Amino acid sequence: MENKQLGATAATLVPLAPKNGRRILFFPYPQQGHISPMLHLANLLHSKGFTITIIHTNLNSPNQSDYPHFTFRPFDDGFPPNSKVSHLETLCSRCVEPFRECLAQIMLSDHTAPGGERESIACLIADVSWNFLGAAADNFKLPTIILRTANISNALAIVKLPHFIEKGYFDHTIEGSELKAAVPEFPTINFKDIRKTYGINPKAICETLTSLLKVMKATSGVIWNSCKELEESEMQMICEEFPVPHFLIGPLHKYIPGPASSLIAYDPSSISWLNSKAPKSVIYVSYGSLSSMDETEFLEMAWGLANSMQQFLWVVRPGSVRGFEWLEALPDGFIDKLDGRGHIVKWAPQLEVLAHQATGGFWTHCGWNSTLESICEGVPMIWSRGMMDQPINARYVTDVWRVGIELEKGKEREEIKQAIRRLMVDKEGQEIRERSSRLKETLSNCLKQGGSSRDSVESLVDHILSL
Ligand code: UDP
Numbered sequence: 001m002e003n004k005q006l007g008a009t010a011a012t013l014v015p016l017a018p019k020n021g022r023r024i025l026f027f028p029y030p031q032q033g034h035i036s037p038m039l040h041l042a043n044l045l046h047s048k049g050f051t052i053t054i055i056h057t058n059l060n061s062p063n064q065s066d067y068p069h070f071t072f073r074p075f076d077d078g079f080p081p082n083s084k085v086s087h088l089e090t091l092c093s094r095c096v097e098p099f100r101e102c103l104a105q106i107m108l109s110d111h112t113a114p115g116g117e118r119e120s121i122a123c124l125i126a127d128v129s130w131n132f133l134g135a136a137a138d139n140f141k142l143p144t145i146i147l148r149t150a151n152i153s154n155a156l157a158i159v160k161l162p163h164f165i166e167k168g169y170f171d172h173t174i175e176g177s178e179l180k181a182a183v184p185e186f187p188t189i190n191f192k193d194i195r196k197t198y199g200i201n202p203k204a205i206c207e208t209l210t211s212l213l214k215v216m217k218a219t220s221g222v223i224w225n226s227c228k229e230l231e232e233s234e235m236q237m238i239c240e241e242f243p244v245p246h247f248l249i250g251p252l253h254k255y256i257p258g259p260a261s262s263l264i265a266y267d268p269s270s271i272s273w274l275n276s277k278a279p280k281s282v283i284y285v286s287y288g289s290l291s292s293m294d295e296t297e298f299l300e301m302a303w304g305l306a307n308s309m310q311q312f313l314w315v316v317r318p319g320s321v322r323g324f325e326w327l328e329a330l331p332d333g334f335i336d337k338l339d340g341r342g343h344i345v346k347w348a349p350q351l352e353v354l355a356h357q358a359t360g361g362f363w364t365h366c367g368w369n370s371t372l373e374s375i376c377e378g379v380p381m382i383w384s385r386g387m388m389d390q391p392i393n394a395r396y397v398t399d400v401w402r403v404g405i406e407l408e409k410g411k412e413r414e415e416i417k418q419a420i421r422r423l424m425v426d427k428e429g430q431e432i433r434e435r436s437s438r439l440k441e442t443l444s445n446c447l448k449q450g451g452s453s454r455d456s457v458e459s460l461v462d463h464i465l466s467l
Pocket residue numbers: 032033034036260262286287288289290291315346347348349350351366367368369370371373
């Protein structure tokens with residue numbers, strides 16, 4: 001199966017600035033939603049004249065052949081090939097030493113660019129999830145810049161998490177309809193959102209999350225895959241909270257067409273199936289690269305989709321229905337009875353699917369990459385459930401930017417059917433679609449010459465050259 005998106009390698013498409021004699025080291029966290037934005041950023045900075053080294057784990061290593069213009073420096077994390085990404089702290093503790101050794105080898109080696117010119121290492125750009133960065137890079141006096149692959153609103157919620165716990169926002173004293181009330185210190189979101197985001201035992205993760213954020217205070221800057229047009233007031237708050245340079249340069253995937261560094265092979269039938277469909281007639285369904293569900297939820301989804309009488313392209317990752325390999329939980333004959341209205345794949349070229357003229361809606365878990373990708377193509381969304389950063393992303397989608405619908409109960413076929421019809425057939429859906437088109441335009445403008453993100457990229461380049 002083809003493992004490329006939009007059919008071209010970045011190397012052939014990047015309009016290169018002259019080499020500036022500086023190399024940047026990148027260190028992505030090995031999950032799909034973290035690797036893609038990091039490699040998009042590396043491509044962007046390569047186009048600005050930097051040479052690029054990607055330091056990475058063996059676990060979920062990026063596809064090197066998609067990036068012949070980068071140098072790759074893998075290190076052995078001790079995990080067997082094809083293991084699942086482990087718990088953040090386990091992964092970090094396994095990587096700290098091999099990363100330090102890998103960095104030492106790079107820093108102590110002769111720095112000659114591919115053309116033979118001398119070059120110096122400008123900085124390390126690393127994912128915020130690596131909790132050992134400061135110490136490792138400090139040994140070499142190497143400036144570190146953090147890439148946050150989630151949005152600013154979520155970082156602000158983490159900043160306030162200890163206060164939310166202290167105020168008892170997770171206690172059972174807030175129940176029923178009160179859960180829908182706005183959180184006083186963060187009125188965009190409600191109590192239900194923070195419960196979904198942090199679960200029932202937020203104390204257990206509070207220290208990990210807040211310590212990761214504190215790392216930002218000691219860095220040479222923070223890059224956000226977001227833009228001023230989406231999070232302007234949040235940007236001001238984060239700048240006050242973390243007084244380091246902040247660069248809002250998203251959406252990163254829109255600068256340079258090229259591969260999306262997918263860890264899983266795309267099923268090309270996603271696009272051939274869409275090609276035969278009328279404009280905006282298909283709802284695309286995907287819950288990203290990590291989430292899983294039980295059999296009951298899967299079947300409610302299946303029947304909700306079938307009963308909506310709308311066409312759908314549904315990504316079901318193998319193993320994502322707990323206890324099953326792939327689709328075995330579906331009743332016999334389910335797909336045949338759809339009469340061609342539904343197509344199920346294991347993994348789709350999502351950027352291409354969202355940009356396809358047949359795609360009229362996206363039922364998503366609201367991971368930040370999926371959310372941005374959908375906004376960029378003007379595709380309205382449905383959100384049903386999620387965790388971590390997803391409930392807060394979804395609140396912005398449904399209530400702030402108003403480009404999506406929330407499934408309140410989230411897991412019942414009748415509600416699913418109604419929501420799909422509201423989005424795909426009803427007048428309400430038409431209005432949401434119009435707002436989505438306007439937001440798409442706004443985001444496209446921020447990437448043009450003089451746009452906020454484009455300007456921020458120039459500031460970032462100047463900043464890196466000044467380090
Ligand atoms: N994705 C894809 N094909 C699929 C499903 C997802 O290429 O069938 C990509 C999607 O384009 C996005 C990433 O996987 O860039 C998922 O990241 P996101 O932040 O949305 O969610 P996560 O996987 O981190 O929960």
